[in-house]
Amino acid sequence: MANISILGLGAMGQALATRFLQREHRVTVWNRTPGKAASLIAQGARERNSAAEAIAASDVTVICVLDYGAAGSVIDAAASILSGRALVNLTNGTPAQARATAKRVAELGAEYLDGGIMATPPMIGGEHALILYSGSRATFDAHADSLEALGAANYLGADPGLASLHDLALLSGMYGVFAGFFHATALVDSEGIRSDSFLRLLGPWMAAMMGELPGYAQKIDSGRHGVNVVSNLGMQAASLENILTATREQGVATDLLEPMLELFRQRASAGFGHEDISGIFELMRRTRPGSRVPSGRAKPAGAP
Amino acid sequence: MANISILGLGAMGQALATRFLQREHRVTVWNRTPGKAASLIAQGARERNSAAEAIAASDVTVICVLDYGAAGSVIDAAASILSGRALVNLTNGTPAQARATAKRVAELGAEYLDGGIMATPPMIGGEHALILYSGSRATFDAHADSLEALGAANYLGADPGLASLHDLALLSGMYGVFAGFFHATALVDSEGIRSDSFLRLLGPWMAAMMGELPGYAQKIDSGRHGVNVVSNLGMQAASLENILTATREQGVATDLLEPMLELFRQRASAGFGHEDISGIFELMRRTRPGSRVPSGRAKPAGAP
Numbered sequence: 001m002a003n004i005s006i007l008g009l010g011a012m013g014q015a016l017a018t019r020f021l022q023r024e025h026r027v028t029v030w031n032r033t034p035g036k037a038a039s040l041i042a043q044g045a046r047e048r049n050s051a052a053e054a055i056a057a058s059d060v061t062v063i064c065v066l067d068y069g070a071a072g073s074v075i076d077a078a079a080s081i082l083s084g085r086a087l088v089n090l091t092n093g094t095p096a097q098a099r100a101t102a103k104r105v106a107e108l109g110a111e112y113l114d115g116g117i118m119a120t121p122p123m124i125g126g127e128h129a130l131i132l133y134s135g136s137r138a139t140f141d142a143h144a145d146s147l148e149a150l151g152a153a154n155y156l157g158a159d160p161g162l163a164s165l166h167d168l169a170l171l172s173g174m175y176g177v178f179a180g181f182f183h184a185t186a187l188v189d190s191e192g193i194r195s196d197s198f199l200r201l202l203g204p205w206m207a208a209m210m211g212e213l214p215g216y217a218q219k220i221d222s223g224r225h226g227v228n229v230v231s232n233l234g235m236q237a238a239s240l241e242n243i244l245t246a247t248r249e250q251g252v253a254t255d256l257l258e259p260m261l262e263l264f265r266q267r268a269s270a271g272f273g274h275e276d277i278s279g280i281f282e283l284m285r286r287t288r289p290g291s292r293v294p295s296g297r298a299k300p301a302g303a304p
Numbered sequence: 305m306a307n308i309s310i311l312g313l314g315a316m317g318q319a320l321a322t323r324f325l326q327r328e329h330r331v332t333v334w335n336r337t338p339g340k341a342a343s344l345i346a347q348g349a350r351e352r353n354s355a356a357e358a359i360a361a362s363d364v365t366v367i368c369v370l371d372y373g374a375a376g377s378v379i380d381a382a383a384s385i386l387s388g389r390a391l392v393n394l395t396n397g398t399p400a401q402a403r404a405t406a407k408r409v410a411e412l413g414a415e416y417l418d419g420g421i422m423a424t425p426p427m428i429g430g431e432h433a434l435i436l437y438s439g440s441r442a443t444f445d446a447h448a449d450s451l452e453a454l455g456a457a458n459y460l461g462a463d464p465g466l467a468s469l470h471d472l473a474l475l476s477g478m479y480g481v482f483a484g485f486f487h488a489t490a491l492v493d494s495e496g497i498r499s500d501s502f503l504r505l506l507g508p509w510m511a512a513m514m515g516e517l518p519g520y521a522q523k524i525d526s527g528r529h530g531v532n533v534v535s536n537l538g539m540q541a542a543s544l545e546n547i548l549t550a551t552r553e554q555g556v557a558t559d560l561l562e563p564m565l566e567l568f569r570q571r572a573s574a575g576f577g578h579e580d581i582s583g584i585f586e587l588m589r590r591t592r593p594g595s596r597v598p599s600g601r602a603k604p605a606g607a608p
Binding site (some may be wrong): 092093094095096118120121122128130154159161162164165166168169170171172173174175176177178179180181182183184185186187188189190191194195196198199201202203205206207208209210212213214216217218220221230231239240242243245246247249250251252253255256257258259260262263277278280281283284285286287 | 396397398399400422424425426432434458463465466468469470472473474475476477478479480481482483484485486487488489490491492493494495498499500502503505506507509510511512513514516517518520521522524525534535543544546547549550551553554555556557559560561562563564566567581582584585587588589590591
């Protein structure tokens with residue numbers, strides 16, 4: 001059994017610590033404000049009075065605090081004892097924050113693994129929990145068995161920003177699903193149709209439409225948006241305009257889908273109305289050094 | 305076998321006619337501009353020189369033209385012979401257009417069934433094709449067997465606007481799925497990750513997140529967004545803001561998800577940050593006579 005420390009005892013930190021205790025690891029905990037450890041101590045955890053003491057107590061330390069500002073404070077406070085330690089930072093943040101933290105930790109002589117938790121606290125340890133990792137491969141390999149107890153552990157690469165990048169990308173996909181659901185449901189609600197009843201039609205339909213995604217992925221990867229086009233962008237722009245007109249006529253807010261129509265129009269105006277809607281990807285994507293500059297780009301790279 | 309006429313021989317009209325011919329119905333076709341019927345005639349269809357002649361030749365007529373303007377022209381041209389006929393209009397349009405057309409057809413003494421085709425032309429007659437109907441129940445019942453040949457036939461009610469309403473709502477749900485996919489994929493593309501490779505992670509994740517929809521539907525139907533909240537709107541607003549910040553840092557356009565963050569902020573500002581994100585529904589939905597006025601509404605009902 002491993003010695004594992006947990007820094008941060010919010011709902012997620014408590015869930016992580018509980019799961020490690022269930023697997024009979026030796027768990028040491030610390031929280032910035034006291035009084036959060038009682039139930040964990042009752043389950044066998046030991047509490048320390050400082051982050052440095054907690055880190056020093058274990059082979060590996062999991063950090064799960066409010067944000068990277070809080071994570072940075074923890075690391076600074078323990079700077080003098082970090083050399084040779086392994087940190088696994090599961091705090092929510094951006095790829096840039098993960099990379100900056102990895103750099104700081106490396107300067108202090110410690111190993112750094114960043115992670116993104118694709119689960120809510122009650123899901124931790126369950127079959128649907130997924131945790132993405134990137135950064136120190138050695139740390140991942142050394143502790144993969146312990147980490148698997150929290151959820152399926154997926155290592156994405158040495159760049160410490162990759163876990164956060166994938167985490168945020170998956171969440172953005174989820175918010176698209178939710179946006180479609182809210183718009184669709186508000187539209188039928190305008191005639192008094194219940195959401196749960198409509199969902200019996202909408203759910204299978206949305207699941208079926210996910211079958212279109214591999215085709216779009218292929219067009220994105222090849223950059224060829226004009227092949228195998230069934231319903232072209234010009235036709236779909238007309239269809240989406242029709243949807244938003246009807247939405248307004250029904251007295252429902254069109255906000256969530258307006259930007260997609262705007263991207264359809266921009267791409268059609270640039271002469272790509274006969275191609276597939278996957279062409280709007282060229283308006284959204286980053287222009288990388290050495291890549292061709294997409295025509296009709298929505299915004300310059302990095303513009304707010 | 306039935307006598308069926310098809311008005312409009314675009315890609316969808318041709319697919320409908322072909323499917324009826326495969327089922328050995330007696331098919332009569334007409335198109336505004338000539339020269340579209342050759343392959344259908346070779347399969348046994350008869351062509352007529354006017355919409356009125358085609359309507360007069362069959363028990364039931366399916367209209368599938370460019371838009372409701374074109375459908376209206378067809379109906380006007382055949383006004384004198386419509387009495388006692390049955391029309392099934394599968395033209396794309398809005399609920400308001402469907403209702404206006406139903407009124408006009410009723411004045412001419414004919415039965416009117418409106419429909420929305422949830423399929424592309426190649427899908428017609430296949431197991432995944434779905435066609436929604438509303439309007440004349442008598443027409444639906446009399447011709448359901450024939451119509452089932454095109455795809456699963458789902459009758460939604462006597463209001464002729466319901467099929468179009470559900471059609472547009474389902475499509476809006478689909479566009480939400482696509483928006484989430486495009487945003488998520490552009491985010492990982494910023495680090496050179498291929499779309500097809502990322503989709504192996506994104507696809508199952510989006511499918512899993514659809515499991516949240518029944519819970520949101522329940523909150524919408526009950527109007528109680530504060531029960532069983534796992535991750536509240538305030539936390540999710542911070543999370544979505546983090547996603548959009550990272551998206552900008554990666555040089556990727558944030559357009560598709562900005563309105564959702566704006567709705568989260570509006571709802572949080574109105575004092576509902578501790579409730580679930582389903583609360584944004586109250587900002588989007590139509591305010592119906594007799595219903596309570598939602599607080600913090602995004603737009604007045606019917607505003608463009």
